[in-house]
Amino acid sequence: MRSQVNRQIVLAARPHGNPKESDFEIVERPVPVPGDGQVLVRNLLVSLDPFNRILMGNANSDQAPIELGETMFGFTVGVVERSDDPAFAVGDHVVGFTGTTGWQDYAVSDGSDLRVVDPDAVPLSAHLGVLGVTGLTAWVGLTEVLDPEPGGTLVVTAAAGAVGSAAAQLGKLRGHRVVGIAGGPEKTRHLLDDLGLDAAADHRAPDFAERLARAVPDGIDTVYENVGAALFPALVPHLNRGARIAVGGVMSQITRTGAFEGPDHLPDLLRAALYKTLTIRGFDVTEFYDRYPRFLAELTPAVVEGKLHHSAHVVEGLEAIPAAFPRMFTGQVAGKMIAEIG
């Protein structure tokens, strides 16, 4: 049923630590009217991402938050309902790829933040996951930052997460031995059975160090790091000479601030960097948006041919988002989180 109003999820309170349902409010506003040259999009799918927590404020990040009362930013897939722009026809399916189309039923756009997609080529949800910024982040980290030679051992942390699972599978497609790290036996089973990784290690297991050692008998050549703490020091002794580490996320740090308990592992990393000639590089996917066409050209066939597992954790209805989003930060959700709202 099409809403006769535009429901918007706005920021009601800035969370401390994990977000909670009451940090959001759903407001109803008139469906916006597009102006000259503009497009009215009705959103069908909304992407829920870790960066949404950062935009709520009080996060451990340099990124400026949105204002209280402002509609939450977010990537979307929608359908064009009205158009005064020849590039978009009524009925076209469009991806809102900059986040401006947001967590709401309707968005008005000048077209610069929309890309038309074929709804029959791949499931629409894939445009928010493996073919969206999630997938681009994985692809950039692997191809532009790590650029590993095929055959080496790639370790992906938070490998059951949205970006992690894309990075891990991309590593497999490119011929690497891929070892995924995730929390809990259900997630590690998913890494082996559904994603087809070569090995997996449960970082919550008491014998994680031994499991990791067994999983990387030839050491580690590249690391795609999504977590940003805790388990990272366990990887360092296994890094091979010349190993490269891409830091694509610090998921564990988004909802926390303050000092981290010792011992201090930084000196160990600097020593390893020297004696193993490591390269550690953080990257920001927004600096790589010009790679989108190349990324889509490589990944779309893989998705069409079913070579990339891209299940999503689907939330039903825009009204369910405020309660669902906080679960992303308590380890209860594996893979990409998407809300079906239209």
Next chain:
Amino acid sequence: MRSQVNRQIVLAARPHGNPKESDFEIVERPVPVPGDGQVLVRNLLVSLDPFNRILMGNANSDQAPIELGETMFGFTVGVVERSDDPAFAVGDHVVGFTGTTGWQDYAVSDGSDLRVVDPDAVPLSAHLGVLGVTGLTAWVGLTEVLDPEPGGTLVVTAAAGAVGSAAAQLGKLRGHRVVGIAGGPEKTRHLLDDLGLDAAADHRAPDFAERLARAVPDGIDTVYENVGAALFPALVPHLNRGARIAVGGVMSQITRTGAFEGPDHLPDLLRAALYKTLTIRGFDVTEFYDRYPRFLAELTPAVVEGKLHHSAHVVEGLEAIPAAFPRMFTGQVAGKMIAEIG
């Protein structure tokens, strides 16, 4: 007076922590006789370097130590006394640039570890300092690892040390704003007055954080890191987006092992790496020995023209080395340490 025997400094005991005089023994052996195609070199100068401590064992390094009773490795400058190799004439001055000529009066060589130098071009000691592996390490870190654009702010840690002072001055020659960090007012005065750096900060001062902040008003674009602990976290908040860090040494860690007291600064570094898109890279100068000709071509004129300060802390006599070397690890020595033995 020329020794009629070959005095060798051999490893007598493996130190724990800082080395001490009794870890060495001076033995007297016959002057070696060169074989077919070989050269006999009488050493004049011996280089004392942090890596000598690593070679003694029980160091916080992957590098294999030498055997007990073995002569200490070390770079040297010597003079050819006998030669059966047409590339070397009696009286030629030669640099032993691989360390095999060692801490001893005489060495026999097949020539592969020797390079003839002009004794009138620059002081012989410069071949162990700014024009030796010390200088090459600085040059590689600056040009091959950091490659900063002129005009940015370069911070050098342990800037009064042998490698640090070369890196800092090279930064100045290349047009960067160079800030040196060192321990104590005497060393920071040296950085400003003798090396001509733009600013200096004493990391032993109780208000180091404020001094550092004043020294880098435009943030930090590149770091040449020689220390490997302690003061590094203080730099992180000042790093600019896209900053690059070369890890060329971990001087503070060579003589210690075991865990470092908290808080844990590794998560902070990973978060900064992500949000500031940092690159942190360790390097091993031995992988860059093929750059020697390019390095010498650039640096030799600067040394000849007096543009590079290259004072050395000179130890008189081979017999003085065992007592002098340990002082390198107690912060009492600034700059390059060299023994005059012939």
